[in-house]
Amino acid sequence: MDLTLHVWRQTGPDQPGKMETYTDECRDISPDMSFLEMLDIVNERLILSGREPIAFEHDCREGICGSCGMMINGQAHGPQRGTATCQLHMRKFRDGDEIYIEPWRARAFPVLRDLIVDRQALDRIVEAGGYITAPTGSAPDGNLIPVPKESADAAMDAAACIACGACVAACPNSAAQLFTAAKAEHLNLLPQGQPERYQRTKAMVDTMESFFGSCTLHGECQEACPKEISIDFIAYLNRDYVKAQFKNRKLAGQRSA
Ligand code: SF4
Numbered sequence: 349m350d351l352t353l354h355v356w357r358q359t360g361p362d363q364p365g366k367m368e369t370y371t372d373e374c375r376d377i378s379p380d381m382s383f384l385e386m387l388d389i390v391n392e393r394l395i396l397s398g399r400e401p402i403a404f405e406h407d408c409r410e411g412i413c414g415s416c417g418m419m420i421n422g423q424a425h426g427p428q429r430g431t432a433t434c435q436l437h438m439r440k441f442r443d444g445d446e447i448y449i450e451p452w453r454a455r456a457f458p459v460l461r462d463l464i465v466d467r468q469a470l471d472r473i474v475e476a477g478g479y480i481t482a483p484t485g486s487a488p489d490g491n492l493i494p495v496p497k498e499s500a501d502a503a504m505d506a507a508a509c510i511a512c513g514a515c516v517a518a519c520p521n522s523a524a525q526l527f528t529a530a531k532a533e534h535l536n537l538l539p540q541g542q543p544e545r546y547q548r549t550k551a552m553v554d555t556m557e558s559f560f561g562s563c564t565l566h567g568e569c570q571e572a573c574p575k576e577i578s579i580d581f582i583a584y585l586n587r588d589y590v591k592a593q594f595k596n597r598k599l600a601g602q603r604s605a
């Protein structure tokens with residue numbers, strides 16, 4: 349395949365960026381290559397001609413680590429539903445295609461270089477409550493706690509979140525509601541997550557709102573999510589947030605008594 353790439357190039361966070369076009373570097377691309385392998389080939393050719401390679405993040409290249417996110421023709425992670433950029437293959441494109449590649453666009457994700465953005469704001473949300481403090485012992489001890497099958501399945505669905513940030517990039521409000529819902533509810537649904545359920549929910553939602561926009565249930569996050577996490581989890585999170593307004597006050601009263 350011969351392609352034309354239009355790629356966002358930016359040398360640093362405070363530097364101006366612009367789209368640059370590549371044609372000679374994107375010739376003879378195999379349809380069996382992954383999207384990142386195609387970028388590897390382009391980068392090899394850029395390096396051989398003495399130019400700067402395109403900076404992009406990647407690690408696992410199997411849809412687990414969440415680092416490879418980019419906008420491809422205006423779609424987070426590209427045209428294939430439920431697929432991270434590293435699992436997208438060039439057979440999804442056609443010979444002669446023009447492909448526009450940009451970093452995530454959200455104020456909470458400043459561009460560090462080319463296609464790499466700083467996603468630390470997501471870490472701040474997890475730090476606020478995405479954990480349990482109860483000692484759970486080793487794996488066999490954990491398995492002694494009975495968990496209803498429906499709860500276990502739902503918690504596993506939420507735990508599939510790889511923190512890629514596509515939901516933020518796709519949202520017209522740049523909200524991180526789907527990410528926060530996944531990270532809070534996979535604990536809130538399990539017995540081990542109950543003691544801190546309402547403190548967790550309030551802390552995580554309040555932290556999210558200090559970095560990101562507010563959710564208006566547009567639904568783009570669910571469409572962009574490579575793990576197909578349902579916006580039902582946003583409903584669960586909103587339910588827990590409303591309850592937290594009462595439960596946390598009651599707990600505070602118990603502590604002062
Ligand atoms: S909810 Fe989906 S899109 Fe959002 S960070 Fe998690 S895996 Fe990525």
Ligand code: FES
Pocket residue numbers: 405406407408409410411412413414415416417432433434435510
């Ligand atoms: S490189 Fe790890 S999810 Fe794509």
